[in-house]
Amino acid sequence: MNKLKILICLSFMILYFLGIPFAFSQDGQTDIEELKKTAPKIFLDCGMCDTDYIRTEITFVNYVRDRKEAQVHVLITTLGTGSGGREYTISYIGQLNFEGINDTQKYFSERTDTQDEIREGLTNAIKIGLTSYAAKTPIASRMKVSYSEKAEQKAVEDKWNSWIYSIRGNTRFSGQESYKSSSLSGSFSASRTTEDLKISMSISADHDRNDYTYDENTIEKIQNNMNFNGLFVKSIGDHWSVGAFIRADSSTYENIKYAINTSPAIEFNLFPYSESTRRQFRFLYRFGFNAIKYREETIYDKMSENLWNQSLSATFDIKEKWGSISTTLSGSHYFHDFSKNKLNIFTILNIRITKGLSFFALGLGSIVHDQLSLPKGEASLEDVLLHIKQLETSYSYLFSVGLSFTFGSIFTNVVNPRFGSSGSGGISIIIN
Numbered sequence: 001m002n003k004l005k006i007l008i009c010l011s012f013m014i015l016y017f018l019g020i021p022f023a024f025s026q027d028g029q030t031d032i033e034e035l036k037k038t039a040p041k042i043f044l045d046c047g048m049c050d051t052d053y054i055r056t057e058i059t060f061v062n063y064v065r066d067r068k069e070a071q072v073h074v075l076i077t078t079l080g081t082g083s084g085g086r087e088y089t090i091s092y093i094g095q096l097n098f099e100g101i102n103d104t105q106k107y108f109s110e111r112t113d114t115q116d117e118i119r120e121g122l123t124n125a126i127k128i129g130l131t132s133y134a135a136k137t138p139i140a141s142r143m144k145v146s147y148s149e150k151a152e153q154k155a156v157e158d159k160w161n162s163w164i165y166s167i168r169g170n171t172r173f174s175g176q177e178s179y180k181s182s183s184l185s186g187s188f189s190a191s192r193t194t195e196d197l198k199i200s201m202s203i204s205a206d207h208d209r210n211d212y213t214y215d216e217n218t219i220e221k222i223q224n225n226m227n228f229n230g231l232f233v234k235s236i237g238d239h240w241s242v243g244a245f246i247r248a249d250s251s252t253y254e255n256i257k258y259a260i261n262t263s264p265a266i267e268f269n270l271f272p273y274s275e276s277t278r279r280q281f282r283f284l285y286r287f288g289f290n291a292i293k294y295r296e297e298t299i300y301d302k303m304s305e306n307l308w309n310q311s312l313s314a315t316f317d318i319k320e321k322w323g324s325i326s327t328t329l330s331g332s333h334y335f336h337d338f339s340k341n342k343l344n345i346f347t348i349l350n351i352r353i354t355k356g357l358s359f360f361a362l363g364l365g366s367i368v369h370d371q372l373s374l375p376k377g378e379a380s381l382e383d384v385l386l387h388i389k390q391l392e393t394s395y396s397y398l399f400s401v402g403l404s405f406t407f408g409s410i411f412t413n414v415v416n417p418r419f420g421s422s423g424s425g426g427i428s429i430i431i432n
Helices: 002-018 027-038 051-057 115-134 138-142 381-386
Strands: 041-045 072-080 086-094 103-109 163-176 179-193 197-214 217-236 240-251 256-269 279-294 304-320 323-334 341-354 357-368 395-405
Touching: 027 138, 051 115, 072 115, 072 304, 086 115, 103 115, 217 381
Parallel strands: 041 072
Antiparallel strands: 072 086, 086 103, 163 179, 179 197, 197 217, 217 240, 240 256, 256 279, 279 304, 304 323, 323 341, 341 357, 357 395
């Protein structure tokens, strides 16, 4: 008899771990599981979201890992707001039997919101949009709508007049027997953003020192940098903007004692700015004046000079359910010598090729003919190996490409946080 009891227990344990339901499951549980099979299948397309939290809080849909299996593609894009928070645009794109049934929700976070407050607010906004799709399926019989009435909000006077300020400071020390490193940095920024005007100013400074010891010899690498950036933009309709850039720099790496640049600018966006979370095609023209004083005499026998330059850039950015493309092409030159020019291209590409297969590429390339601040004389071995000073080059590049393929069950409903979960706020620290 004892052997029979042991065999029965072992059988139930095996069935449990294999995921096979017991014959004596309650009718209510069986009913809800059957209804869940008819719930809308959604593909959650959000790289910055806490997906574990969303799947835990929104349980009246089925989550699938491939967009082509989904009845609703939920695409979430973001933009920064003037208050330092973010605007989340939640696009619901109907597919299969929901083809043509599309919707959009907005969620706004504040700069002072915690990560928990942001994910709670965003999840609630996602939930509101999904209810209209769930209402068209049998699982709607298990859903109910609740409403909590808020007290009437009174108009609040903004004593800061939309200005946002930020002060930051940081120091770092690290080292071992043959190497020591230390850094000190600080910054201050102020910004004001309204529908018609955008103002942003920041000043920062940093000091970095590295000491390398080899065979009782010590090599020092010291770099100091300071910069000021100012941006002033006025909105002109849905497609045009005008403004100006102001920049001041000091850099030991670039051989610049000080450099001041002012550049009036004008921008045209082929698409309305209101669609910027999904698509942009912007053309930006800048015309600038530069006053520069160098730390050491340059290869062109200059200790200071005043220069005029111009630049033109085109940025194309689109986010769709098949993936995203973001690319910027820019060119600039100095008027005193048109051969002193530079051409840049930067592209990020992420495409879902087919079910479970995705392609990723990142590329950055520059053709460089405008290094006017290079110091005269030969670069030392330390300059080359430690990048203490800027070195002469006619080009630079960076390229990365990859593929990913996922297969197996299409469903991703279950959340299991045991032994940690990157989506639920876990921390992993690896020191080599």
